[in-house]
Amino acid sequence: MYTRELIKGKKWLAMADGPKHPVTGKRRQISRRGRTKKEAEQKVLAAIAAMKKYKIDKSVVKKMTFEQLAAEWFNYYALTSGNKKGTLRIRNTEIQLLNKFIAKIYIVDITLRDYQEILNDLVAQGYARNTISGAHTTAGMIFKYAVKMNYLKENPISGAVVPKKRLTIEDIENNKIEEKYFEKHELKEFLLATKEFGLDLDFERFYLLAFSGMRSGELCALKWSDINFETNEIRITKTIYSEKNNMRDYELTPPKTAGSIRTIEMEDQIIDMLKDHQRRQKKRKLKSRIDPEEYHNGDFVFARENGYPFVPFNLIPRMHRILKKTSIKKHATPHIFRHTHISMLTEAGVDLPTIMERVGHDDMKTTTQIYTHVTKKMKKDASQKVQQTFGNILNIGSL
Known part of the structure; x- marks a missing residue:
C-alpha cells in the first residue's frame, strides 16, 4: 500500500x-x-x-454467447432506461432478429467482418432499412454494455455500417411524398364517406385526427378532463399502450417524447362536435344495461359501452372499411391524418416551427418533406392563378 x-x-x-x-x-x-x-x-x-x-471469471466470459449477453443487457436496459413497454418490445424484437445469426456465437469470437456480413445479408433479404438500423442500434448498445462490464476489451462492431440500398425506379415511384398524406379533395371524400357509411364513433375520431394532428395513441388516451370547452383547447399529456390490444389490459404512459406534451387550440366546429358527442355519451350511459359496478369509469372521450377505452389497433380496420367506400387508392393507416394535418397547416400559411410544435415535434425529416412539397405546390398554383387572372395583361408583350 x-x-x-x-x-x-x-x-x-x-x-x-x-x-x-x-x-x-x-x-x-x-x-x-x-x-x-x-x-x-x-x-x-x-x-x-x-x-x-x-x-469476472475469464473462463466464463470466453464461453458467453451473444444470446446470453443480449438477455443480460435487456434486463439491465429495462431497469435503467426508463423506456415504455412499447420500446422494450421493439428492442426485444430486434434482439430476436440478431439471434437468428449469432445467438450461439461466443462474444469473444464475433468480429467486425462477420457482423458487417450480417447487415449486408439483411439488406439482401429485403428487410426494411429502419428494421436493420434498429437492430444495429440495439447491437451497439449490447456490445457497449459488454465493454462496460469488462466482458470485452473493445466493441467488436464499432465501424460497422448499414448498407444503403440502391434505389430502383419502382422504389422512387412508390415513395412519392404525396402518398404520405391526403390531398384536400381526398380528405373531404374520406370524411364524407365516414359520415355516410361510418360506424359508431368513426366520424368523431377521424375528424378529430385530421384537424388536430394527434397520434392515434394520444386520441385513444384522451379524457374529458383534457378538453377545455371554455378556451377551445385540448391538452395532450399521455398515450395508451396495450401489448395484446386488449381493452382491459391497457396502460396510460407519457407521450412519445417530452415535446409531445402540448396544448392544441381547436376550431369551434371541432369543439361543438365533441360537446354533442359528450351529451350522447352521457345519455347512453344512463340507458346502459351494464351493471354500474362493472362499468369502467375512466373518463375516456372515446369509450366503449362498458367505459373501457379503444386501442389504436381498433382504428385500422375501421379506416380500411371506409376507404373501400371511396375512390382513394392510397395505402393508408390512421397515421396519415397526422401527415395530412401538417399539409393542411402548411397550406393555411402556418410556419414550420409552429407546425412542429403543434404536432408535438414529430419526425423532422417527414414533416419538412411535406412542408416543402406543399409549399412548392402552392407557389406553382400561385403562378397558374396569376396566369388565369392576368392572362390578358401578360399577353400584351406578344401583341
Missing part, C-alpha cells in the same frame, strides 16, 4: 494493486482519497474487496 499526504493536515492519497483486468490480464492500481491516511487506506481496501467479490 502506498500513501502520501496531498494537502497537509487535510487530504491523503492511498494506492494499491487491485485484481488484474479480467480480459486483458493487465495490472490495475486502485487509488482513493481521504481526510486522513487511515480513511484513504480503508477506502482502497473496500474498493479492492468489492472488485474481488464481483470478479
Whole structure:
C-alpha cells in the first residue's frame, strides 16, 4: 500500500494493486482519497474487496454467447432506461432478429467482418432499412454494455455500417411524398364517406385526427378532463399502450417524447362536435344495461359501452372499411391524418416551427418533406392563378 499526504493536515492519497483486468490480464492500481491516511487506506481496501467479490471469471466470459449477453443487457436496459413497454418490445424484437445469426456465437469470437456480413445479408433479404438500423442500434448498445462490464476489451462492431440500398425506379415511384398524406379533395371524400357509411364513433375520431394532428395513441388516451370547452383547447399529456390490444389490459404512459406534451387550440366546429358527442355519451350511459359496478369509469372521450377505452389497433380496420367506400387508392393507416394535418397547416400559411410544435415535434425529416412539397405546390398554383387572372395583361408583350 502506498500513501502520501496531498494537502497537509487535510487530504491523503492511498494506492494499491487491485485484481488484474479480467480480459486483458493487465495490472490495475486502485487509488482513493481521504481526510486522513487511515480513511484513504480503508477506502482502497473496500474498493479492492468489492472488485474481488464481483470478479469476472475469464473462463466464463470466453464461453458467453451473444444470446446470453443480449438477455443480460435487456434486463439491465429495462431497469435503467426508463423506456415504455412499447420500446422494450421493439428492442426485444430486434434482439430476436440478431439471434437468428449469432445467438450461439461466443462474444469473444464475433468480429467486425462477420457482423458487417450480417447487415449486408439483411439488406439482401429485403428487410426494411429502419428494421436493420434498429437492430444495429440495439447491437451497439449490447456490445457497449459488454465493454462496460469488462466482458470485452473493445466493441467488436464499432465501424460497422448499414448498407444503403440502391434505389430502383419502382422504389422512387412508390415513395412519392404525396402518398404520405391526403390531398384536400381526398380528405373531404374520406370524411364524407365516414359520415355516410361510418360506424359508431368513426366520424368523431377521424375528424378529430385530421384537424388536430394527434397520434392515434394520444386520441385513444384522451379524457374529458383534457378538453377545455371554455378556451377551445385540448391538452395532450399521455398515450395508451396495450401489448395484446386488449381493452382491459391497457396502460396510460407519457407521450412519445417530452415535446409531445402540448396544448392544441381547436376550431369551434371541432369543439361543438365533441360537446354533442359528450351529451350522447352521457345519455347512453344512463340507458346502459351494464351493471354500474362493472362499468369502467375512466373518463375516456372515446369509450366503449362498458367505459373501457379503444386501442389504436381498433382504428385500422375501421379506416380500411371506409376507404373501400371511396375512390382513394392510397395505402393508408390512421397515421396519415397526422401527415395530412401538417399539409393542411402548411397550406393555411402556418410556419414550420409552429407546425412542429403543434404536432408535438414529430419526425423532422417527414414533416419538412411535406412542408416543402406543399409549399412548392402552392407557389406553382400561385403562378397558374396569376396566369388565369392576368392572362390578358401578360399577353400584351406578344401583341
